[in-house]
Amino acid sequence: MDKTAFLSQAEQHCLRLGNRLTALRRQVLELVLGYPGVVKAYQVLADLQKERGVAAPPTVYRALDFLVENGLLHRVEALNGFIVCEHFDCPHEGLILVCARCGGVTELDATGPMAALRDASAAAGFAVAPQNLVLTGTCQSCQA
Amino acid sequence: MDKTAFLSQAEQHCLRLGNRLTALRRQVLELVLGYPGVVKAYQVLADLQKERGVAAPPTVYRALDFLVENGLLHRVEALNGFIVCEHFDCPHEGLILVCARCGGVTELDATGPMAALRDASAAAGFAVAPQNLVLTGTCQSCQA
DNA sequence: CTGGTGATGTTATAGGATAACATTCAACTC
DNA sequence: GAGTTGAATGTTATCCTATAACATCACCAG
Ligand SMILES: [Zn+2]
Ligand SMILES: [Zn+2]
Ligand SMILES: [Zn+2]
Ligand SMILES: [Zn+2]
Numbered sequence: 001m002d003k004t005a006f007l008s009q010a011e012q013h014c015l016r017l018g019n020r021l022t023a024l025r026r027q028v029l030e031l032v033l034g035y036p037g038v039v040k041a042y043q044v045l046a047d048l049q050k051e052r053g054v055a056a057p058p059t060v061y062r063a064l065d066f067l068v069e070n071g072l073l074h075r076v077e078a079l080n081g082f083i084v085c086e087h088f089d090c091p092h093e094g095l096i097l098v099c100a101r102c103g104g105v106t107e108l109d110a111t112g113p114m115a116a117l118r119d120a121s122a123a124a125g126f127a128v129a130p131q132n133l134v135l136t137g138t139c140q141s142c143q144a
Numbered sequence: 145m146d147k148t149a150f151l152s153q154a155e156q157h158c159l160r161l162g163n164r165l166t167a168l169r170r171q172v173l174e175l176v177l178g179y180p181g182v183v184k185a186y187q188v189l190a191d192l193q194k195e196r197g198v199a200a201p202p203t204v205y206r207a208l209d210f211l212v213e214n215g216l217l218h219r220v221e222a223l224n225g226f227i228v229c230e231h232f233d234c235p236h237e238g239l240i241l242v243c244a245r246c247g248g249v250t251e252l253d254a255t256g257p258m259a260a261l262r263d264a265s266a267a268a269g270f271a272v273a274p275q276n277l278v279l280t281g282t283c284q285s286c287q288a
Numbered sequence: 289c290t291g292g293t294g295a296t297g298t299t300a301t302a303g304g305a306t307a308a309c310a311t312t313c314a315a316c317t318c
Numbered sequence: 319g320a321g322t323t324g325a326a327t328g329t330t331a332t333c334c335t336a337t338a339a340c341a342t343c344a345c346c347a348g
Contacts, residue, residue, distance in 0.1 A: 077221050077222040077278075078221040078222075078275075095261065095264065095265070097265055097268070097270045097272070099270075100273065106268060106270060108264060108265065108268055110261070110264065112260065112264070113257060113260040113261045113264055116256070116257045116260055117239065117254070117257045117277070117279065120239065120252060120254065120256070120257055121239070121241055121252065121279065121281065124241070124250060124252055124284075125283065125284030125287075126241045126243075126250060126281055126282070126283055126284065127281045127282045127287060128241070128279050128280075128281040129244065129279075129280055129281045129282070131279065131280060133261070133277070135261065135265065135272050135273075135275065135277075136272075136273050136275060137265065137270055137271045137272040137273040138270070138271045138273070139269065139270055139271075140268075140269030140270065143271055
C-alpha cells in the first residue's frame with residue numbers, strides 16, 4: 001500500500017472509531033511511516049521540529065498515544081519505540097518481530113502460539129487479554 | 145522457600161556460573177526479595193540509600209544487571225521493573241502475567257510456548273533472542 | 289454571541305538509564 | 319610481604335524517556 005492510500009485509509013479508520021485524524025496526528029503518522037522500522041518518540045519530535053520549527057514532547061506523545069489507541073501504531077515497550085501497523089483494519093493478534101540490530105520489523109500470524117500461551121495462562125487462572133506480542137531478535141539479513 | 149535458603153542457593157548458583165554474589169549484590173537481591181511483585185530500580189536505590197547512606201544509580205543498576213544475567217531476576221521491560229525468579233536453577237524463559245486490574249504479577253515457565261514462537265519465527269528467517277514474555281490480562285481473583 | 293468540549297501549545301519536572309573516570313578490593317605471582 | 323592485575327564499586331555528570339499542570343485555541347450547538 002502506498003503512503004497516500006495508507007493515510008487516507010487511516011483517516012477513514014479513525015472516523016469509524018469516532019475519532020479524528022487531525023493534521024498534527026496525520027503529520028506524526030507520516031513521519032513514523034518514513035521509517036522502515038522502530039521509531040522513537042524523540043526522533044519523531046526532532047523531525048517535527050524540523051518541519052514546524054517548534055514542538056514539545058507532549059505534542060508528539062499525545063499524537064503517538066492517539067495513533068496507538070486507534071490501532072495505527074504498535075508500541076514496542078522493550079525498545080521504547082513505535083512501529084506502524086500495516087493492517088489496522090482487521091483485528092489481529094500479531095507476532096511482531098523486531099531486529100535489535102537494524103530496527104527492522106516483521107509481523108507474523110501467531111494464532112497457534114498465542115493459543116498455546118493462552119492455554120498455559122488459563123491453567124494458572126489467568127485470563128490473557130487480546131494483544132500483540134513483541135519479540136526482539138535478529139532478522140535474516142543481520143545474521144552474520 | 146524461605147529467604148535465607150533462597151539467598152544461600154542463589155550464592156551457590158552464581159558460583160556454579162563462575163561469578164560471585166558479593167555483599168552488595170546480595171543486599172540488592174535481598175531488597176528485591178522484600179517486595180511481592182515488580183520492583184523498580186530507583187525504588188531499590190532508595191532502599192539501598194536507607195541502609196547504606198549513600199548510593200548512586202550505577203551501583204544499583206550494575207547489581208540488578210548482574211542478577212538478571214545470572215538468572216536470579218527477570219527484567220520486566222514493559223513496566224521498567226524487575227521480579228525475582230523463583231526457579232533460577234532450571235534454565236527457562238519467563239512468561240510474566242501482569243494483572244491489569246490489581247497490578248499483581250505471576251511468573252510461569254514459558255519454555256514450551258516460547259519454542260513454538262521461536263519455530264514460527266525461524267520459518268520467517270528471524271532468530272528470536274532469549275527473553276521474557278509479558279502478557280497483560282486478568283488474574284484469578286480479579287475475574288468477577 | 290456564548291458556553292462547552294476536544295485539541296494543541298507551553299513550561300517545568302519527574303523518572304529511567306548510562307558514560308566516563310577514579311578508587312578500592314581480592315586473588316594470584318614472585 | 320610487595321607488587322601486579324582484573325573485577326567490583328564509588329563518583330560525577332549527563333542523556334533519554336515520559337508526564338503533570340496549566341494556558342490557549344478551534345469548533346460546534348444552543
Ligand atoms: Zn498490527
Ligand atoms: Zn536486522
Ligand atoms: Zn524465572
Ligand atoms: Zn488482579
